[in-house]
Amino acid sequence: MIQEPRVIADSLSWTLLEKPHGLPSAPLKIDETLNLTSWFLDRFPEGRNVKGYKDIEFGLVHRLDTATTGLVLFAKTQSAFDFFKQQQERDQINKTYHALSTRLSDAFASPWTEISQFRSWGPGRKEVRPVYRGMKGWIDGGKEYRTEIRAIEPVDFPSYDYNSSGKTVLIECNITKGFRHQIRSHLSMRGYPIIGDRLYHPGWKGVPESEDPPLQLFATGIRFIDPDSMKQAVFSLQPPDKRNR
Secondary structure (H helix, E strand, C coil), rough: CCCCCCEECCCCCCCEEECCCCCCCEEEECCCCCCCCHHHHCCCCCHHHHHCCCHHHHCCCCCCCCCCCCCCCCCCCCCHHHHHHHHHCCCCCCEEEEEEEECCCCCCCEEEEEEEEEEEEEECEEEEEEECCCCCCCCCCCCCCCEEEEEECCCCCCHCCCCCCCEEEEEEEEEEECCCHHHHHHHCCCCCCCCCCCCCCCCCCCCCCCCCCCCCCCEEEEEEEEECCCCEEEEEECCCCCCCC
């Protein structure tokens, strides 16, 4: 059962919500209602006056994957949306994520930064794969996506140790602009697939979504300039608890 979204902060021109696991950020069709955007509009109908990236997304500033939990920002006025859009284009909206991962490689055992472009991959092109500079498919002058891995902390999760050779770690990541599945793909390609990831974790591929655990990726922090005060606004959620989630 999908949990109820939660209002983290609210102002005259924007609202910050916590999206639960399993709830899409936006509808695919105008009449779809089981998504975070519809939940937001039911409670803040003034948001319907905002023309966003797509007509059916209204004031949605950025998305999270359906399987990801965490912070999502909405604009309630057109001027706020346009302001946030400009911040995004300048890489001025900073987002922090925490992921519980199975460490399958020692090649990257300390913080590092991934920079790539992406291409669709696999059956139905549901996955994405990084394309690094110098590889076939790299587009000079194309948009690049950066995942800054800031911390890797060993944790004890024996119940999720599907592979006795795997070690569970809590990873802190930081991004500004985001691509579909960016963090999931970047971590998996470097030997740190996220626990519960049915697309990128070799131990969870094919496991039904109804089985525990869900994707262990959490959007825990966001930093942006508040269009009302023109001061920096910073919000954070507690990272996933290591004992009792």
